[in-house]
Amino acid sequence: MSKIETQKADPFLLDIKEVIRIIQEYFPKWNQPEELNLDAEAIHHIASVIKMQNEWVKQRTTSMYKDTFLFEEKIRQQPAKEVVEAFLKAWHPLTALEQVTLQSLTEALQYWATLKPLKERWPNSTVPNVEAGVATRSELINQSILRDEAFSTELESCWHQLKDKVQREGVAGKIFYMDFVGADTYEETVHRAYLTSFLVTCGYATLELVPLEEEIFIKPLDKPLTKLGQQAVSVPISLSFDDWQRWKRGRNT
């Protein structure tokens, strides 16, 4: 009965009539409350099996229920022509027209006549034509498109900075995330946060989160750790201008 209740067996495997007959037969012989309790429990389980039988019957008597296996077989066996004929009995394609009318053409012409030329509508949109050329590395650095040093070198130096800072100011080999990424200007702070995200992704450091206190620590690793085959977890860290100001005020006090 427990198998039926956990939906591991067919609810119709149980002969309800027979079980009820047995309970009826033995019921007058019971005197002890424990025995009557067991009987009550049996009746309760029988009731739940009957409920499952009822649901099974209900589901199969709904108009849309069809046995999937039988249906698949039927579809496989029939020629395409017969399937189409069956489909045509149930298919009522909808109608829709796309047509230009004289009225819509007139309205469109009126609109065109009142439409201002692009020059008037977008007066400042003219972009000077610039000949394509070659930019030097120093020009890209001047325009802040490239940094002065290669990214990997910058990342390595950031890692060393983290290790030094943890040695000097850290506790138990870790430091507050904001104490590491925080800098004198907001721009520099964002840049350090950007580099730090790569430190964690590339396995140079790990993050430790304390959800209740909402604290984030960063911990440098002695050797870069490759995380191949491990599921990566993204940790979004908000770094707004207000956050940075609050951190800076706290540091100065």
Next chain:
Amino acid sequence: MSISKRKGIYAIKMKQAAHLLFFQRHKKPGVKGWELHKSIGSDYPKVLEILDEYLNTLGLQVKIVFEGEPTAKPTLDEFDKARFYVVLRGELQPKEPKLIGWRIDDLAGLAITIAFIISKKGQASRSEVEKLLNEKLPGWKVGLNIDRYIRYGYLQQDNEQLYLDWRTRAEVDQKVLIDALLKMGEDNKSKTDEKFTSSNETSFEEGTNADEDAAAD
């Protein structure tokens, strides 16, 4: 208001409704109830009823697809949220689909796909459908056809799962389709059964006669 004046108003409203329903205004054909409400007025269900009667003579009908399960007597709010289409009232003749741009095997693929999804309680994995279609359609065509059914709005795909989309709900009477598919081949079968039964009956009668003969002896 005199009867002739009222008739005139309804004739104008019916014409407006027909234009809204027939001419495609959005990406999808058909028109939402609230659009009809705005253009025609709150009595638009009545106007559509009259239009439906008129379209009956042309073999067309106004089809309403409600957002959820429709109640026995839908309210104006339910009508406003529903979508209205003009669809074919009767059945298409076997040669007609070609006229509306469908090849027989593409249509059979669509029929099988829709039926299969219905039998799977409204969703089936794309790979299962592809496997089923692959039995009767060339492999290169299966993927193209499913994409086409999705593009037309018969199916929608979400994470490798296929579901029925708005056009199937508007165009296909799902119960009739399932019943028709299940009845397929039964005519041939019943003919065979009849033949089998009649031949059995003959031999039984022969046997009976033989027994009677034996008894007479």
